[in-house]
Amino acid sequence: xxxxxxxxxxxxxxxxxxxxxxxxxxxxxxxxxxxxxxxxxxxxxxxxxxxxxxxxxxxxxxxxxxxxxxxxxxxxxxxxxxxxxxxxxxxxxxxxxxxxxxxxxxxxxxxxxxxxxxxxxxxxxxxxxxxxxxxxxxxx
Numbered sequence: 001x002x003x004x005x006x007x008x009x010x011x012x013x014x015x016x017x018x019x020x021x022x023x024x025x026x027x028x029x030x031x032x033x034x035x036x037x038x039x040x041x042x043x044x045x046x047x048x049x050x051x052x053x054x055x056x057x058x059x060x061x062x063x064x065x066x067x068x069x070x071x072x073x074x075x076x077x078x079x080x081x082x083x084x085x086x087x088x089x090x091x092x093x094x095x096x097x098x099x100x101x102x103x104x105x106x107x108x109x110x111x112x113x114x115x116x117x118x119x120x121x122x123x124x125x126x127x128x129x130x131x132x133x134x135x136x137x138x139x140x
Contacts, residue, residue, distance in 0.1 A: 052112025053101045059119045065089035
């Protein structure tokens, strides 16, 4: 019966989570055989991965959701993307940024997509004057 170890190895090629990775065992006095690794993905505090795509949730104040803005996204490789949002952001709105996801295992020069979803932050209180201004701007 085999033994199971918990050794960490750096993987330099793009692979999908839970995908088995075979590595030939080599060396003196070793019977040739493949070592099978099952890669487990570590959760990231800002991104969620689905296949080769990344998903990111950005909090945005209601005023910016209605009047356009720029979203800053720090990528996994430490680049800063400035994504212009020129549409009105509603609860089901998302922005697709092609080619900013994870590298494709079959062609590491190509990447999946980044999807930005929005958590619209509503004000907790408004003065009567601001309510009146909003009524005039939005309901007339």
